[in-house]
Amino acid sequence: MLSCKEVATRASALIDGELSTWQALQMRLHLAMCKGCEQFIGQMRTTRDLTEGLPTADTHDEADKDCINAILSQLHERKQ
């Protein structure tokens, strides 16, 4: 049976669906008997969800308008 350390190493592969059927079954067997690993996998799933699928920190304000103006004017100068 897999150790907790081996389960932790394969956690992302499991939640991303990258394990073979046999590997996934070995993980599920361990998780059925190990509350710590089950909770760890839950934490990794939450972490994955929080780091993807959400709006990124790409925000914009007046400073960005200034940057856009600077980029466009530099481009214009270089073309001349």
Next chain:
Amino acid sequence: MSAARAKEAALVKLLAAGDRAAFEQVYNQHNTSLVRVATGIVRSRATAEEVAQETWIAVLKSISGFEGRSSLASWIFSILINKARSRAKREGRSVSFDGAGEDDNLAAAFDGRGRWKNMPELWETLTPERILAGRSVMEHVNAAIEALPPSQRSVIILRAQKGLDADEVCAILGISEGNMRVLLHRARLSVRTALDGLM
């Protein structure tokens, strides 16, 4: 051509024609992430902002040569990575994205038989809006990403946050798909450890 690719092709045409609104749209979509990826490579926010600005100038100068063989985002990030690497090289540093020498932060969590020393606990519901230690969960997530080594930071931003295809991320960073998966896993472990410390 897929609807997304057709939309992107139309956007590229507008950029090539010098359409300011199209440029603002692409800039607003990617600039913060460009600066965040570059900061990991050049180690200074101010220099990273310069590198991002140089990237945008290069993008607009060469947009008519963009052939759509990759996504526009992938092409823009490739230019950024090259510029940031050149800048780091000029400062006497070489930046590699293979993650060599980096370890995951879980090694000490297990005993000699590979069992948890301290069992992970169930997290209470974590939503992006939830406030922990005076900051929203997303602020903690972003701070944890900022603290990652450049390789892990680049992979998690490009693959997880910007949603680029795995093969595009590998091509941009010059790494194998296996390597990218290891880096993404290590990045998640670090973010998970940061969040666990707040619970």
